[in-house]
Amino acid sequence: MPSALITGVTGQDGSYLAEYLLQQDYQVYGLQRWNSTNNHIRIDDFIDDVNILNGDLADQSSLDRAVKEAEPDEVYNLAALSFVPESFNQPVNTGNITGLGATRVLEAVRKYKMDAKFYQASTSEIFGNAPDDTQSLDTPFQPRSPYGVSKLYAYWSTVNYREAYDMYTTNGILFNHESPRRGKNFVTRKITRGAARIAEGQQNTLELGNLDAKRDWGHAKDYIKAMHLMLQQDEPGDYIIGTGEHHTVRECAQIAFDEVGLDWNEYVEVNEKFFRPAEVDALRADISETKKKLDWEPEISFEELIREMVQVDLEEIRKDA
Incomplete structure (x- = not known):
């Protein structure tokens, strides 16, 4: 073994x-x-x-x-x-x-x-x-x-x-x-949990930093x-x-709030205190060599990931209510 x-x-x-x-x-x-x-x-x-x-x-x-x-x-x-x-x-x-x-x-x-x-x-x-x-x-x-x-x-x-x-x-x-096991201080989990809490009436707004930052999320x-x-x-x-795709923080919020049937524009506020001292604007992986050498590529899409995280957060919030 x-x-x-x-x-x-x-x-x-x-x-x-x-x-x-x-x-x-x-x-x-x-x-x-x-x-x-x-x-x-x-x-x-x-x-x-x-x-x-x-x-x-x-x-x-x-x-x-x-x-x-x-x-x-x-x-x-x-x-x-x-x-x-x-x-x-x-x-x-x-x-x-x-x-x-x-x-x-x-x-x-x-x-x-x-x-x-x-x-x-x-x-x-x-x-x-x-x-x-x-x-x-x-x-x-x-x-x-x-x-x-x-x-x-x-x-x-x-x-x-x-x-x-x-x-x-x-x-x-x-x-x-990311995943439903992501720490609650990370931006994706902050978004999915925020959308779930707002949908359940436990929160009114969600404050975020740079909505235009792009990341390759898997x-x-x-x-x-x-x-x-x-x-x-x-x-x-x-x-x-990586996935070879990148998405903005804004897209993450759009999908998360859509999963709970809400318009993200009505709840998301930008707060500059969440901007980094030195911002990284965009990251996207070139996985062409990895695909060849490892015979690997991601199976779960960005949208599936965010929607799964929202559903798990909803379950947790309802259980704790």
Whole structure:
């Protein structure tokens, strides 16, 4: 039975990946930061099948201990401080966890399970305001947030360990991916939950930032399958994961409010406090090489994604009422 260690197992991607690997008959270990309260809500349905290990990306000894205990065949480093706006408020902490944290995981793998295959969760934010209409591995990196800068450090650390130690290390540059398990502070979930709350009479308006920002949005369920496929290849490499389409925040709001039978124009207000200090205007993935190499492409459309999120938010709100 193959085994996998997932950092950030209680997050959106970590929970979907753990669930998927269990279905593939993996022994799954999940790393979580110790907390006196239960933060397992995303993995409650299958937590008994996951071996939970306490650890922290800021603490090398805990990562060493986790790798030694799990002895994994595959390591997926998904943990990070991943909310881009907050990274401007916590730039040093973001660098320590998101950037140096990845290097600590790599170092633990190098020391205690060097033959394990390692996946680093990279992000389209490393491209920043890229000059090209679509972004590929040939696109220059120019991140525009502490989060993006930290992820770029982690990206190059992953490449460096591959080249310096002949380790199987892979970067997945994932463009925006969402789901009903997305954190409530992220813009897509803020929109779908806001539309649901307004439809249920629990909220009157929804304040958003830049409605013209364009992103390549896909479903996390599709993307975790791509992560797994990357580690099944004969040779390690780096991959772009996205849909090849981009949509504006405005379009997201239109679909979400349409799902509850409302006109978004009547409820959405723009508030400049939600604008980033350095905005990224548009991102869209070039997945042509990924399609060829991994035989992968997304199955769930942007509209299906947003409508699913609204329906789940409606169910949760009605249940809590």
